[in-house]
Amino acid sequence: MELWYTENHSKEAKFSIKVEKQLYSGKSDFQRIDVFESNEFGKFFTLDGLVMITEKDEFIYHDMIVHVPMATNPAIKKVLVIGAGDGGTVRELVRYESIEKIDMVEIDQLVVDVCREYFPHSTSGLDDERVNLYFEDGLKFVSEKVNEYDLIIVDSTDPIGPGEGLFTRVFYENCHKALTDKGILVNQHESPFYEEYQKAMQRAHQRIHEFFPVAKVYQVHIPTYASGHWLFGFASKSFDPVKDLDADRWNALGLETGYYNTEIHKACFALPNYVKKLLSEAVSK
Amino acid sequence: MELWYTENHSKEAKFSIKVEKQLYSGKSDFQRIDVFESNEFGKFFTLDGLVMITEKDEFIYHDMIVHVPMATNPAIKKVLVIGAGDGGTVRELVRYESIEKIDMVEIDQLVVDVCREYFPHSTSGLDDERVNLYFEDGLKFVSEKVNEYDLIIVDSTDPIGPGEGLFTRVFYENCHKALTDKGILVNQHESPFYEEYQKAMQRAHQRIHEFFPVAKVYQVHIPTYASGHWLFGFASKSFDPVKDLDADRWNALGLETGYYNTEIHKACFALPNYVKKLLSEAVSK
Structure with a gap:
């Protein structure tokens, strides 16, 4: 199987990262938080579906x-x-x-x-x-x-x-x-x-x-x-x-x-x- | 329908552009050439599946x-x-x-x-x-x-x-x-x-x-x-x-x-x- 994380950079342009696995998914009072493991970027986490940090950059x-x-x-x-x-x-x-x-x-x-x-x-x-x-x-x-x-x-x-x-x-x-x-x-x-x-x-x-x-x-x-x-x-x-x-x-x-x-x-x-x-x-x- | 052009920036990261229509596709002695119309980037063309220029940037x-x-x-x-x-x-x-x-x-x-x-x-x-x-x-x-x-x-x-x-x-x-x-x-x-x-x-x-x-x-x-x-x-x-x-x-x-x-x-x-x-x-x- 292939698992891809995708983020819309605009309505009609998007960026995708191949994911090895999802390490965490949770919801606080404020937002949804997800953590993923990838080969290209190492671990990265997102808030409401937007990349916050990746280990690589x-x-x-x-x-x-x-x-x-x-x-x-x-x-x-x-x-x-x-x-x-x-x-x-x-x-x-x-x-x-x-x-x-x-x-x-x-x-x-x-x-x-x-x-x-x-x-x-x-x-x-x-x-x-x-x-x-x-x-x-x-x-x-x-x-x-x-x-x-x-x-x-x-x-x-x-x-x-x-x-x-x-x-x-x-x-x-x-x-x-x-x-x-x-x-x-x-x-x-x-x-x-x-x-x-x-x-x-x-x-x-x-x-x-x-x-x-x-x-x-x-x-x-x-x-x-x-x-x-x-x-x-x-x-x-x-x-x-x-x-x-x-x-x-x-x-x-x-x-x-x-x-x-x-x-x-x-x-x-x-x-x-x-x-x-x-x-x-x-x-x- | 939705039509998306996708380019691999690395094996495990890719970038996609929503396409209104494909305007041209051809093959020369050297490479494949495609021209697309998009809302986000205007017209753009690709050689062997890599974006060369878009009207926007x-x-x-x-x-x-x-x-x-x-x-x-x-x-x-x-x-x-x-x-x-x-x-x-x-x-x-x-x-x-x-x-x-x-x-x-x-x-x-x-x-x-x-x-x-x-x-x-x-x-x-x-x-x-x-x-x-x-x-x-x-x-x-x-x-x-x-x-x-x-x-x-x-x-x-x-x-x-x-x-x-x-x-x-x-x-x-x-x-x-x-x-x-x-x-x-x-x-x-x-x-x-x-x-x-x-x-x-x-x-x-x-x-x-x-x-x-x-x-x-x-x-x-x-x-x-x-x-x-x-x-x-x-x-x-x-x-x-x-x-x-x-x-x-x-x-x-x-x-x-x-x-x-x-x-x-x-x-x-x-x-x-x-x-x-x-x-x-x-x-x-």
Whole structure:
């Protein structure tokens, strides 16, 4: 027999992975969670039928969501991570000795429990003593914080289901308030290629742009996400991610990474014309 | 009914496009050619079951295979294009008034004939008076040239079937000989992600590196190619594509492009660590 996992990247384009077996299937109060074993990608898990991480390429996402802000401001001490139930973002953060505290707020405890069982590498940082795990609504959590974090990372699902609130104006406004005056907000920012993702990208950029004087977007090659062309948002109250990068300082840390390097850091903010156009249309609406 | 085109990106990962109808199917002496109509990508055509171009994203490939070398050396006058039967590469080249002559060598006339019928935008440059079309084996054609071209673009299929010879040592050696002392060779360089493509990328880089003092690789987001993470090779006898770029000079030409810009030009040569590692392994073999 053959077993294939299929994900619709748009209504009329889909991506399929041959599966050796399904390792887990469950349903939380928030979403459906499945874990699969494959030859091509190793283990991978999905939320409501969308790939979250695969063992083969999760390093790309987690490198780029963490090291870009950390290299921009190495003085970051207090970090809030929203979502990120697979643990990969925290795994990369705890490599920085300079970080004093990481609050991680994941709405769905089952995601963390399942990932602890099936993705021990990904979740290996969650027991670091600087990490505080909260199983709460990130939207509410951040609304109660003022001038507290140097960095907020929004490592969410797409803006449907439980991730929806993390793409709203009020959420970005609350993030701005929760950040210190040197604060940085990084979020997964969808994709520019397929129409539905493109719209989500434009909405996110438009809203972030309202609250942050610096609101940039950077791009990454993530083969298992729709179109493989994925974006992150970098917003801040003062730091410019390219001008303020001190490459020598980051390189002196000696962190080994599979995707990120300081050349990629500068390069990923250069965007294709069609993406620049979509972003400028979004803020002129 | 539903009709889906499916392409295997690896043995255990595949990509599918919903098709409205098949517009053409034929077989030349070299390969099978199919043309499809889709909502998501517009018209697209395949050779031996691999997507060559789609109306939606072909601009990305053609921008990046042409404008990177042309912006590096605006004095390019004589160009040899090998493969490129869809015409898109020549369409971008003929926008440069400074180019005096373009020899295009496509082994399979049927590809050009079919593309002229179904992709008039893509083939719109082929009747430019500076263009000479040869339906011959590019490998043989280039072997008979010495010190003749300022730029050779290898816009080939993958190294199986008719494209195989265009990935050999003798071919790259002949390209070197056919180029002037300021000559540039750009080739489609496969992908770093899936194993078979990765091997082809490493072989190509290893062989090009033997003959050219400058042998770099640059990356592009092409959603309809395997993994979406595609590479081009930039080899030359003297020019460095980043150091020798005069961005103001290219921008003064006023060419409108959907993907390429001079920031992307510099940025696309910054590669992820895992890709850099694969490339350095290839040349140390």
